[in-house]
Amino acid sequence: MPACTVDERSTNKSLDMELIDLITPNCVIPRMRATSKKQALQELARKGADISGLEQREIFDVLLERERLGTTGVGNGIAIPHGKHDGLKGLVGVFARAEKPVDFDAVDGAPVDLMFLLLAPRSAGADHLKALARISRALRDQTICTKLRGCGDADAIFAVLAASASTSNAA
Numbered sequence: 001m002p003a004c005t006v007d008e009r010s011t012n013k014s015l016d017m018e019l020i021d022l023i024t025p026n027c028v029i030p031r032m033r034a035t036s037k038k039q040a041l042q043e044l045a046r047k048g049a050d051i052s053g054l055e056q057r058e059i060f061d062v063l064l065e066r067e068r069l070g071t072t073g074v075g076n077g078i079a080i081p082h083g084k085h086d087g088l089k090g091l092v093g094v095f096a097r098a099e100k101p102v103d104f105d106a107v108d109g110a111p112v113d114l115m116f117l118l119l120a121p122r123s124a125g126a127d128h129l130k131a132l133a134r135i136s137r138a139l140r141d142q143t144i145c146t147k148l149r150g151c152g153d154a155d156a157i158f159a160v161l162a163a164s165a166s167t168s169n170a171a
Contacts, residue, residue: 019138019161022093022118022131027051028154029096032115037104040096041067044081044117047094052119054087059119073106078139082118082132091131092119095157097148114139114148138164 029047034040045060052059062083066072073079094117101111116135120128138144144164151157 019093019134019164020158022091022135023095023158023161025154025158027094028157029094030151030154030157032096032098034098034102035100036102037067037073037112040079040098040102040104040112040115041081044094044096044115047096048092048117048119051094052088052092054085058085058087059083062119063117067105071105071107073104073112074136074139075106075108075110076140076142076145077101077106077110077113078145079104079106079112079115080118080132080135080139081115082120082128084120084122084124084128086122088119088121090121091124091127093117093131093135095161097151097157114145 027047029043032040032043034043041063042060045056045063048054048059049056062085063081066081066083072081096115098113098115101113104112106112116139118131118135120131138161141164144160147160148157151160
């Protein structure tokens with residue numbers, strides 16, 4: 001199983017999913033060079049395809065379909081694009097930090113530079129929702145976002161995301 005995929009059985013054992021359950025350092029794009037929402041989604045789909053074994057176009061189409069329902073740009077420079085696909089056996093996570101913020105049609109109108117892609121099997125049910133809630137909770141923390149924006153490489157970004165588990169559990 002690829003390093004960035006979480007097997008469905010492993011997520012059922014814990015009600016409190018952590019970000020490190022969703023990604024590893026090789027699931028991080030530390031300096032995404034996208035200049036538009038479409039390019040950002042294409043880059044996330046490319047990385048998601050590398051991890052999951054699905055076709056990049058299939059993932060991109062899933063993300064576009066979700067964006068048609070409403071933007072996944074949640075505000076404060078953050079987007080959480082997500083979707084479901086029958087071909088997945090577990091959750092797939094990818095984190096990207098854009099070199100320059102891109103217009104993502106975010107709810108607050110601000111450009112986005114922090115993106116967390118979440119892909120799930122159609123059968124994921126509550127696991128998908130738990131993962132989305134965990135991502136959202138971590139990225140609402142301005143201290144974590146400031147640290148993520150200051151990181152230079154994938155290992156440093158991963159370390160901040162991993163540390164966010166203990167930060168949010170202490171709150």
